[in-house]
Amino acid sequence: MKIFNVKKEIIENKKVSADCYKMTFESKEIACRVKPGQFLHIKCSDTYDPLLRRPISIHSIKNNVIGILYKVVGRGTGLLSKKTSGDPIDVIGPLGNGFDYQLLANCQLPILVGGGIGIAPLYFLAQRLTEQCSNITVLIGASNKCNILCIDEFKKLDCKVKVSTDDGSDGINGTVVDLLKKELVPENSKLKTQNLKLKIFTCGPVPMLRQVHQLVSKYNVSSQVSLERQMACGIGACMGCTIKTQNHPESLRDKTQNYKQVCKDGPVFDIKEIVWEDI
Ligand SMILES: Cc1cc2nc3c(=O)[nH]c(=O)nc-3n(C[C@H](O)[C@H](O)[C@H](O)COP(=O)(O)OP(=O)(O)OC[C@H]3O[C@@H](n4cnc5c(N)ncnc54)[C@H](O)[C@@H]3O)c2cc1C
Ligand code: FES
Incomplete structure (x- = not known):
């Protein structure tokens, strides 16, 4: 793909x-x-400080307008937040592989599971999924009510939205993994009888993703995860974002290879492909 x-x-x-x-x-x-x-x-400043660009997911596309949703965590994102309308922005993209979001006609139901700012890439995914499916469930986890992102946007797409907060100030008192558990247990038996399968797409902090992995492994649900690692080049040249992956016959070009670059081979992986103890 052209960059x-x-x-x-x-x-x-x-x-x-x-x-x-x-x-x-x-x-x-x-x-x-x-x-x-x-x-x-994204280049966050007009100088070489910070030298490295910062990776940020595409959050939305409307006509030719691109939206990004980002959390200020350090110098780069802090500088981005100071920019205002009319300022220049220098970006390289699109990078990475993206979700495989083709649904098997009428027999796969998508569940989008976002923790914190991990919800950012899932909104663009929902925009595209609505072209194929009208039954999208979105689970949003946040520390508290004030930090819940994108509820109204997902509702406008007619998604079924459920929320969890760590302090119980909105939705269920717990984590987004607790919400997912509630979806999987009753749904599984109901879906089996209707010959339907769930397809999960998730993004969030690594501890949350580890728990999602444990849960979906138990129920054997197809799941894709978007992983965040610190990146330098963003194009597979520096090896800075290398992770260990399982020797997965279906998902590896070379069966002996068990390292991948998140920027080039990801950021989206089959959840089973990642060696979670190593992340
Ligand atoms: C493929 C990809 C997509 C991403 N999409 C988004 C997005 O849509 N919205 C968003 O807010 N953030 C996203 N991130 C995370 C974002 O890149 C980092 O928050 C950002 O690079 C931090 O830069 P900084 O200079 O502000 O912070 P720094 O001063 O560099 O670091 C501050 C803190 O953030 C951690 N950090 C730095 N870079 C990353 C990183 N790449 N991933 C995880 N933690 C990091 C550091 O370890 C440190 O604890 C994404 C990351 C990747 C790899
Ligand atoms: S960031 Fe350089 S190889 Fe991924």
Whole structure:
């Protein structure tokens, strides 16, 4: 796939919660090729400090306008948050593989599971899934009510949205994995009788993803995970984002290979492919 380095004007960079921002800019080149789960490598300042770009997922596409949703955690994202409408933005993309979101006609039901800012790439996925399916469930986990992201946006897409908060200030008191457990247990027997299968797409902090892995392994549910690692080049050249993967006959080109680069081979993996003890 062709990768572009585009320099555009920011349309909007809006604070959406205590530490999260949504930025939009127009790029026809990227918008017409990008797939949910792919990401951009973004230059956060006009100087060489910080030197490295920061990887941020595509959050939304509307016409040719690209949206990103990001949380301020350090210097790079802090600098991004200071940009305003009309400022230049320099991005490389689309990068990475993206989700395999083709559903088997009428017999797969998608569940999107996002923890914290991990919800960011799942909204673009939901935008695309609505073209195939009207029965999308979205599970959103956050520390508290003020940090829940994108509920209204998912509802506007007619998704069934369920929420968990660590402090019980909204939705169930618990984690998004508790929500997923509730979906899997009763659904499983009901779905079996209707010959339906669940397909899970998830993104969030590693401890959450480990628990999702344990849960879906128990119920043998097909699941794809978008993984976040610190990245330097973003294109498979520096090996900085290497992870250990299982020798999975279906998913490996070379059966002896058991290391992959998150930026090039991912960030989306079959959840079974990752060696979770090593992450
Ligand atoms: C494929 C991919 C997609 C991503 N999509 C989004 C997104 O849509 N929205 C969003 O808010 N964030 C996303 N991230 C995480 C984002 O890249 C980091 O938060 C960002 O690089 C931090 O940069 P910084 O300079 O602000 O912080 P730094 O000062 O570099 O680091 C601050 C803290 O963040 C941690 N950190 C730094 N880089 C990463 C990273 N790549 N992944 C996880 N933790 C990191 C550091 O260990 C440190 O604890 C994504 C990461 C990847 C790999
Ligand atoms: S960031 Fe360089 S190989 Fe992935």
